[in-house]
Amino acid sequence: xxxxxxxxxxxxVKLFFGINVIGNAEEFIKAYKRIxxxxxxxxxxISGALDDVTSILDKHGIEYTVYNDIVPxxxxxxxxxxxxxxxEFGAEAIIAIGGGSIIDSAKVxxxxxxxxxxxxxxxxxxxxxxxxxxxxxxxNLTHGTGTEIDxxxxxxxxxxxxxxxxxxxxxxxxxxxxxxxxxxxxxxTIYTSIDAFxxxxxxATSTRSSPYTWLLAEEAIKHIVKHxxxxxxxxxxxEARYWLLYASMIAGISIDHGVTHIGHGLEHVFSxxxxxxxxxAGLAILYKALLQFFYKLDPEVMARILKPLDPxxxxxxxxxxxxxxAYNKFLEEIGFNESFSTYGFSIxxxxxxxxxxxxxxxxxxxxGLAPKLPSREDLEKxxxxxI
Amino acid sequence: xxxxxxxxxxxxVKLFFGINVIGNAEEFIKAYKRIxxxxxxxxxxISGALDDVTSILDKHGIEYTVYNDIVPxxxxxxxxxxxxxxxEFGAEAIIAIGGGSIIDSAKVxxxxxxxxxxxxxxxxxxxxxxxxxxxxxxxNLTHGTGTEIDxxxxxxxxxxxxxxxxxxxxxxxxxxxxxxxxxxxxxxTIYTSIDAFxxxxxxATSTRSSPYTWLLAEEAIKHIVKHxxxxxxxxxxxEARYWLLYASMIAGISIDHGVTHIGHGLEHVFSxxxxxxxxxAGLAILYKALLQFFYKLDPEVMARILKPLDPxxxxxxxxxxxxxxAYNKFLEEIGFNESFSTYGFSIxxxxxxxxxxxxxxxxxxxxGLAPKLPSREDLEKxxxxxI
Numbered sequence: 150x151x152x153x154x155x156x157x158x159x160x161x162v163k164l165f166f167g168i169n170v171i172g173n174a175e176e177f178i179k180a181y182k183r184i185x186x187x188x189x190x191x192x193x194x195i196s197g198a199l200d201d202v203t204s205i206l207d208k209h210g211i212e213y214t215v216y217n218d219i220v221p222x223x224x225x226x227x228x229x230x231x232x233x234x235x236x237e238f239g240a241e242a243i244i245a246i247g248g249g250s251i252i253d254s255a256k257v258x259x260x261x262x263x264x265x266x267x268x269x270x271x272x273x274x275x276x277x278x279x280x281x282x283x284x285x286x287x288x289n290l291t292h293g294t295g296t297e298i299d300x301x302x303x304x305x306x307x308x309x310x311x312x313x314x315x316x317x318x319x320x321x322x323x324x325x326x327x328x329x330x331x332x333x334x335x336x337x338t339i340y341t342s343i344d345a346f347x348x349x350x351x352x353a354t355s356t357r358s359s360p361y362t363w364l365l366a367e368e369a370i371k372h373i374v375k376h377x378x379x380x381x382x383x384x385x386x387x388e389a390r391y392w393l394l395y396a397s398m399i400a401g402i403s404i405d406h407g408v409t410h411i412g413h414g415l416e417h418v419f420s421x422x423x424x425x426x427x428x429x430a431g432l433a434i435l436y437k438a439l440l441q442f443f444y445k446l447d448p449e450v451m452a453r454i455l456k457p458l459d460p461x462x463x464x465x466x467x468x469x470x471x472x473x474x475a476y477n478k479f480l481e482e483i484g485f486n487e488s489f490s491t492y493g494f495s496i497x498x499x500x501x502x503x504x505x506x507x508x509x510x511x512x513x514x515x516x517g518l519a520p521k522l523p524s525r526e527d528l529e530k531x532x533x534x535x536i
Numbered sequence: 537x538x539x540x541x542x543x544x545x546x547x548x549v550k551l552f553f554g555i556n557v558i559g560n561a562e563e564f565i566k567a568y569k570r571i572x573x574x575x576x577x578x579x580x581x582i583s584g585a586l587d588d589v590t591s592i593l594d595k596h597g598i599e600y601t602v603y604n605d606i607v608p609x610x611x612x613x614x615x616x617x618x619x620x621x622x623x624e625f626g627a628e629a630i631i632a633i634g635g636g637s638i639i640d641s642a643k644v645x646x647x648x649x650x651x652x653x654x655x656x657x658x659x660x661x662x663x664x665x666x667x668x669x670x671x672x673x674x675x676n677l678t679h680g681t682g683t684e685i686d687x688x689x690x691x692x693x694x695x696x697x698x699x700x701x702x703x704x705x706x707x708x709x710x711x712x713x714x715x716x717x718x719x720x721x722x723x724x725t726i727y728t729s730i731d732a733f734x735x736x737x738x739x740a741t742s743t744r745s746s747p748y749t750w751l752l753a754e755e756a757i758k759h760i761v762k763h764x765x766x767x768x769x770x771x772x773x774x775e776a777r778y779w780l781l782y783a784s785m786i787a788g789i790s791i792d793h794g795v796t797h798i799g800h801g802l803e804h805v806f807s808x809x810x811x812x813x814x815x816x817a818g819l820a821i822l823y824k825a826l827l828q829f830f831y832k833l834d835p836e837v838m839a840r841i842l843k844p845l846d847p848x849x850x851x852x853x854x855x856x857x858x859x860x861x862a863y864n865k866f867l868e869e870i871g872f873n874e875s876f877s878t879y880g881f882s883i884x885x886x887x888x889x890x891x892x893x894x895x896x897x898x899x900x901x902x903x904g905l906a907p908k909l910p911s912r913e914d915l916e917k918x919x920x921x922x923i
Contacts, residue, residue, distance in 0.1 A: 151836075155746030158547040158792065166746070359542030359553070360755075360782055368751050395747055405545065449538070 152327075152391045159298050159402050161319035162287075166398060168387065170326050171201045174286055177322050178244070179209045181284065185240035186215045187231055187255045192290050193217075193246040196329040202244060202288065214238045222312065222424040223250040224305045225268045231258035232268075235283075242284035245320075248341070249294030249428065252287045253302035256317040259283050272304060272313045273511075287320035290329045292393040293341025293429055295348055295401020297323035303428075305421055311511050312421035314413070325398055327390040335381060338393075339485050340429025342377045345369060345397040347416075347432040350440070352400070352407030353454055354447045355518045362407035365399045367454045372396035374457035374479065381483055411522070412439055414515030415532075418502045419494070426492045433485055438531035440476045444469035446520045489536045499532045539714075539778045546685050546789050548706035549674075553785060555774065557713055558588045561673055564709050565631070566596045568671065572627035573602045574618055574642045579677050580604075580633040583716040589631060589675065601625045609699065609811040610637040611692045612655045618645035619655075622670075629671035632707075635728070636681030636815065639674045640689035643704040646670050659691060659700045660898075674707035677716045679780040680728025680816055682735055682788020684710035690815075692808055698898050699808035701800070712785055714777040722768060725780075726872050727816025729764045732756060732784040734803075734819040737827070739787070739794030740841055741834045742905045749794035752786045754841045759783035761844035761866065768870055798909070799826055801902030802919075805889045806881070813879045820872055825918035827863045831856035833907045876923045886919045 154167025165173040178184070184206065186199075193199040206213050216234040219227045231254055235243065245255035260271045264279035271278075289297035296302065302317035333341070349366035352358060372392040379389035416431040444451040445466050452464040452472075459475035462468050480486075489499065506512050507525055516522055523531075541554025552560040565571070571593065573586075580586040593600050603621040606614045618641055622630065632642035647658045651666035658665075676684035683689065689704040720728070733756075739745060740753035759779040766776035803818040831838040832853050839851040839859075846862035849855050867873075876886065893899050894912055903909055910918075 153746050155744065155748065156793065157746075157748060160545040161548070357542065359540050359544075361542065361544060361786065364751065364755050364786075368747075399748065399751075406543065 164323040248291035256302040291341040292397040293344035298401040299405035312417035331385040343433040344429035345400040348400040351409040352403040365403035369396040369400040410519035441469040441473040551710040568629040635678035643689040678728040679784040680731035685788040686792035699804035718772040730820040731816035732787040735787040738796040739790040752790035756783040756787040797906035828856040828860040
């Protein structure tokens with residue numbers, strides 16, 4: 150299949166997609182004299198993205214410094230670190246090179262840089278957003294989060310164990326180059342792809358879903374089911390990476406419009422409890438029980454978008470179990486064998502998580518986004534089966 | 537099928553789609569004290585949209601005046617009229633209620649209002665765009681142009697017979713309510729739907745096309761082929777109108793990303809020569825000869841998106857004629873029997889149009905957007921067959 154380079158305009162972001170599209174960032178970067186780079190410890194280097202960026206910066210004599218102290222499932226302190234580094238360096242713009250943790254942290258840091266106050270002010274919605282934010286270029290290195298094309302960001306508060314998603318504003322410019330995802334480790338390849346899968350499912354079944362999110366979800370899942378096994382077999386298969394990145398990007402447009410609901414809400418509880426649980430792994434595990442519930446919420450849409458997992462699925466409630474089996478089989482085939490025990494969760498932890506999900510004020514924002522909430526008893530039963 | 541109300545964020549526009557979504561405009565409108573309404577002579581009234589808008593304006597005591605002197609295939613003078621009316625009234629914002637002519641004229645007027653100079657300065661790209669434009673709410677009354685969701689506008693210069701499309705900026709907020717399209721006359725129902733069809737085909741085959749525009753085009757054409765006959769049979773069929781409007785809107789996202797090429801370039805020549813030729817009618821006629829050329833440009837994409845016209849189409853050059861026949865048959869079935877003669881064009885006019893298309897400087901912008909240009913001889917032969 151052809152693999153053209155192209156642009157996408159979603160909300161306030163101009164995204165360049167394709168092989169070798171980094172050159173398109175030059176015209177935006179060169180307007181600044183001092184830039185803060187926010188990166189992971191390894192990924193920016195081994196993917197080749199950091200070298201590509203610094204070549205452009207050096208060519209134009211732009212001063213830069215690197216902040217790379219970000220943990221996965223990023224916390225308030227990461228954002229504060231970016232804000233401090235930005236101010237100390239006297240930066241005028243940010244280039245974030247990485248996956249969801251890096252880009253999300255940079256998104257929230259922009260609010261604090263321009264609007265002052267504390268990170269928690271923005272997470273709790275206690276402070277109005279500033280009108281103008283510093284320029285942010287997001288160079289995305291994973292095919293999962295969609296954060297490079299959407300307005301959302303997720304940050305955890307360690308003390309309260311809350312992992313909070315907010316609408317933080319779009320990057321100004323984003324780069325999605327499949328070349329940079331060829332060095333993704335095997336487990337990250339799985340986690341991020343399942344994250345994009347979950348974005349598709351939830352944005353197509355939420356109370357804000359639409360024909361547009363159904364369409365995007367259907368297309369994204371088609372490519373994930375087809376190309377994830379190929380990327381696992383041959384990690385540097387550029388065609389497989391192109392389509393996985395495309396799937397993740399359009400699933401990002403889909404959540405930007407249709408949002409997420411119970412799956413992401415619950416996952417945020419679990420990785421808020423244990424930040425070592427990667428977001429995509431948490432979702433992959435949760436979906437081993439939740440997918441059938443989602444199917445029952447909207448059999449018509451679910452049958453349509455899950456066809457690649459099982460072409461026999463019919464738009465009827467009775468097929469929920471069949472859909473669940475097809476998903477679980479897919480996980481087995483790609484070699485995903487993790488469960489809650491993998492991350493040390495006990496039955497008590499799961500009960501605590503369900504309680505937290507139903508009772509914590511900050512989690513309630515997810516409740517209205519699902520067409521229906523499962524009963525606490527049902528949810529507890531399903532999730533304890535995942536230990 | 538479910539018909540949810542939803543929002544779309546494409547580029548700088550926030551679009552509300554669905555039955556009775558006008559209420560969503562209230563929060564944006566009420567920030568202004570004096571608003572210029574730009575409308576058609578009849579459509580805003582008979583669709584019910586004008587009443588819906590003035591109810592909101594009256595509720596908040598907002599002063600308004602109506603400018604309704606816009607011709608189809610709008611000309612420079614229409615834009616100047618809007619600018620004058622805006623300034624004389626001391627307006628702070630514009631609400632455009634209508635189809636492409638109304639909304640496009642308002643889009644270009646915004647440039648002149650903020651940036652000064654003449655309309656032609658902007659059409660010829662001689663003047664830089666102003667940074668801040670007046671607020672524009674676009675209430676779309678047809679299922680064709682996609683201008684409510686894209687950044688383009690088309691305006692004609694009478695003296696030079698040029699019809700010029702420019703990137704004029706997005707409306708701030710748009711309303712797509714299928715209720716307002718139920719009063720579209722039969723011929724407009726056809727013309728606008730074929731316009732959306734042409735947007736789909738061209739944006740999926742241009743040099744800027746992408747997997748995203750292929751996807752949107754496929755979906756739009758599916759709904760046009762299915763629902764246009766229904767809307768013609770029963771004009772107030774709200775379900776048919778919902779899906780035609782949805783098709784037009786996503787075809788609008790598609791041209792915003794993938795642009796148009798030869799079909800629109802040529803149509804602009806013909807309706808520049810004779811402004812009585814409705815844009816969609818011009819396209820419908822041209823496609824009776826051009827569709828097979830487009831098919832040959834990209835059989836893989838064309839076979840995919842034209843499946844609803846003929847499920848037997850294969851992704852090979854030899855099927856171009858088959859695709860052409862399927863399109864012509866569809867036109868017959870919906871009762872479209874117009875040709876160039878309907879609008880008084882002679883063989884000489886067609887030759888003149890082809891010459892104009894190849895030689896006029898302003899038309900050359902279209903040439904590079906098609907993967908390949910037909911030879912002048914071929915084009916002349918094809919188009920004279922349409923008289």
